Amino acid sequence: MTPLVQVRQLEKRFGAICALDHVSFDVEAGEWIAIMGPSGSGKTTLINILGGLDHVTSGQVMVDGLEIGQLGERELTRYRSDKIGFVFQQFHLVPYLTALENVMLAQYFHSITDEKDAAEALRRVGLGDRLEHLPAHLSGGEQQRVAIARALINHPKLILADEPTGNLDEANEAVILNLFRELHSSGHTILVVTHSQAIGNLADRRLELEHGRLARISVPSLAKK
Amino acid sequence: MGSMFWRILWKLLGASRGRLALALVALSCGAAITSALLNVNLDAERKLTQEFRTLGANVVVAPASTGSDAALADAAVMDRIAALGDPRIAAAAPYLYMAVSIPTNSGTQPVILAGTWFDQVAKMNSWWKLEGSWVASREDRMHCLAGRTAARQLGLAPGSHIDLRSGDHNVALTVTGIVTTGGSEDDQIFTSLAVAQELANLPGQVSLVQISVAGTSSEIQAVTHRLTDALPGLEVHPVRQIAAAEGSILGRIRGMLFWTIALILTLSALGVLASMAALAMERSRDVGLMKALGGPVPRIMRLFLTEAGVLGVLGGAIGFAVGIVLARWIGGRVFGVAISPRLELFPVTVVLTVAVALAGALPLRLLGRVRPAEILRGE
Numbered sequence: 120m121t122p123l124v125q126v127r128q129l130e131k132r133f134g135a136i137c138a139l140d141h142v143s144f145d146v147e148a149g150e151w152i153a154i155m156g157p158s159g160s161g162k163t164t165l166i167n168i169l170g171g172l173d174h175v176t177s178g179q180v181m182v183d184g185l186e187i188g189q190l191g192e193r194e195l196t197r198y199r200s201d202k203i204g205f206v207f208q209q210f211h212l213v214p215y216l217t218a219l220e221n222v223m224l225a226q227y228f229h230s231i232t233d234e235k236d237a238a239e240a241l242r243r244v245g246l247g248d249r250l251e252h253l254p255a256h257l258s259g260g261e262q263q264r265v266a267i268a269r270a271l272i273n274h275p276k277l278i279l280a281d282e283p284t285g286n287l288d289e290a291n292e293a294v295i296l297n298l299f300r301e302l303h304s305s306g307h308t309i310l311v312v313t314h315s316q317a318i319g320n321l322a323d324r325r326l327e328l329e330h331g332r333l334a335r336i337s338v339p340s341l342a343k344k
Numbered sequence: 345m346g347s348m349f350w351r352i353l354w355k356l357l358g359a360s361r362g363r364l365a366l367a368l369v370a371l372s373c374g375a376a377i378t379s380a381l382l383n384v385n386l387d388a389e390r391k392l393t394q395e396f397r398t399l400g401a402n403v404v405v406a407p408a409s410t411g412s413d414a415a416l417a418d419a420a421v422m423d424r425i426a427a428l429g430d431p432r433i434a435a436a437a438p439y440l441y442m443a444v445s446i447p448t449n450s451g452t453q454p455v456i457l458a459g460t461w462f463d464q465v466a467k468m469n470s471w472w473k474l475e476g477s478w479v480a481s482r483e484d485r486m487h488c489l490a491g492r493t494a495a496r497q498l499g500l501a502p503g504s505h506i507d508l509r510s511g512d513h514n515v516a517l518t519v520t521g522i523v524t525t526g527g528s529e530d531d532q533i534f535t536s537l538a539v540a541q542e543l544a545n546l547p548g549q550v551s552l553v554q555i556s557v558a559g560t561s562s563e564i565q566a567v568t569h570r571l572t573d574a575l576p577g578l579e580v581h582p583v584r585q586i587a588a589a590e591g592s593i594l595g596r597i598r599g600m601l602f603w604t605i606a607l608i609l610t611l612s613a614l615g616v617l618a619s620m621a622a623l624a625m626e627r628s629r630d631v632g633l634m635k636a637l638g639g640p641v642p643r644i645m646r647l648f649l650t651e652a653g654v655l656g657v658l659g660g661a662i663g664f665a666v667g668i669v670l671a672r673w674i675g676g677r678v679f680g681v682a683i684s685p686r687l688e689l690f691p692v693t694v695v696l697t698v699a700v701a702l703a704g705a706l707p708l709r710l711l712g713r714v715r716p717a718e719i720l721r722g723e
Contacts, residue, residue, distance in 0.1 A: 192641075201638070213633065213634075220352070224352070225637050227352070228640070
């Protein structure tokens with residue numbers, strides 16, 4: 120079976136700086152991958168390229184049969200809308216839209232809005248009673264759960280999360296990790312950038328980057344069990 | 345555009361009330377002045393040509409030049425002018441000029457007599473200063489007016505009696521008023537046309553006809569051509585200095601209003617631009633996020649441009665209403681009359697204001713170039 124994600128000799132340069140240096144790996148559908156490494160090792164750049172937010176300098180990145188380095192701006196926009204669900208460290212919710220409208224915004228850019236579906240997505244992340252709240256009236260953990268509901272609403276092939284618990288306290292981190300566990304067990308493919316060993320241990324595999332190079336790919340002991 | 349579009353737009357409008365209110369004020373001010381000036385412009389020509397018509401004749405009908413005093417037009421020319429029924433002819437006054445002598449203590453004093461129709465003269469020369477009163481009707485054979493200089497020389501005042509002589513004819517009249525015009529009329533005595541024709545023994549004859557035509561230079565020219573066709577054998581010519589001055593004044597006013605409107609709209613656009621530039625800074629993160637979520641640039645831009653368009657429509661409508669009040673005020677101050685509001689200017693004002701709002705929304709249009717990866721990284 121063809122892997123959902125195939126990365127071959129991926130190189131990304133910002134001027135003289137090499138952010139990703141000939142990185143290659145595959146991700147199977149349904150896998151949970153933790154991308155780890157020190158700051159500046161190229162984790163976010165990798166996620167941005169996989170998410171179609173940044174362009175490759177050289178190499179090949181195939182996601183669900185699409186070589187995203189060959190896509191124009193319009194196709195990349197469609198790719199992000201159809202195939203990718205983003206979860207950011209800073210949540211990135213639109214401040215003047217309610218929780219429900221933030222989820223519907225992703226529907227709006229994808230196809231047509233369905234208020235019932237959006238409300239159901241929020242209920243699944245435990246925010247059934249917060250539909251009409253503005254982000255400013257939600258806790259950090261609740262905002263991140265809205266972001267997860269938004270990421271899932273269009274049934275993406277790939278969920279890309281950049282430090283999803285980086286701005287959360289321990290209690291909220293646990294809630295978000297449980298949600299990721301549920302997503303994983305329901306068959307979603309997840310790539311999470313994290314510094315957290317706890318998240319790294321929950322993943323199927325860990326990709327460790329150092330200075331833009333893929334230093335090692337490991338299987339956490341929990342996954343082995 | 346579905347309901348979600350309007351839902352987001354509504355929230356956008358609510359989220360940036362302060363900055364949008366500033367842009368709305370700039371647009372409303374521009375629209376108000378534009379609407380007022382357009383209203384004034386439409387009415388200005390009509391009002392000004394009415395005003396001009398009180399400044400004397402601008403077309404003269406005279407016999408073809410032969411160098412002889414005998415070349416006098418028939419008074420029936422007045423019937424032919426009236427038969428034209430041209431509404432642009434505001435007044436027409438026949439004149440018969442002649443020299444008469446007036447007995448004084450030291451002998452006789454020669455003076456120019458002008459026989460005319462007083463009602464028409466009064467209509468086209470309302471700026472003449474009059475001491476006493478006008479002669480009541482054009483048929484009046486008992487009264488006359490005296491020019492200021494003639495009156496001084498002859499010692500005349502309202503109520504004075506004078507004898508006018510020409511050859512074997514003479515007539516006794518009472519002066520009803522003394523006119524001051526600042527022109528050659530100040531040296532003349534004015535009687536009814538019939539009295540002058542009787543004294544000169546020239547029944548049915550006039551020296552010339554002065555006509556006051558309302559309208560622009562081209563309209564005056566058009567009436568002149570009509571008169572020339574209707575009055576063969578007579579010369580019809582506009583008083584060029586007056587017609588040209590009127591045309592020039594109207595042209596300058598039109599030009600001034602046009603450039604004022606252009607300037608005001610440019611200033612409005614700059615006001616909107618300033619608000620929108622600040623707004624664009626605030627919204628760059630939202631646009632980056634929308635693009636990251638797969639929002640196509642045209643769809644995102646449609647939101648912001650519709651927002652600017654809504655502001656333009658609102659600003660145009662508010663400005664039009666304020667502009668009507670402003671136009672009335674300007675009309676009262678400048679022309680002494682209320683300018684009537686022209687509803688056909690509403691769409692013009694709104695379209696212009698929307699165009700200004702869209703021009704001022706340039707910074708929002710530039711948001712389409714935002715790179716989501718940079719924005720989401722916080723760069």
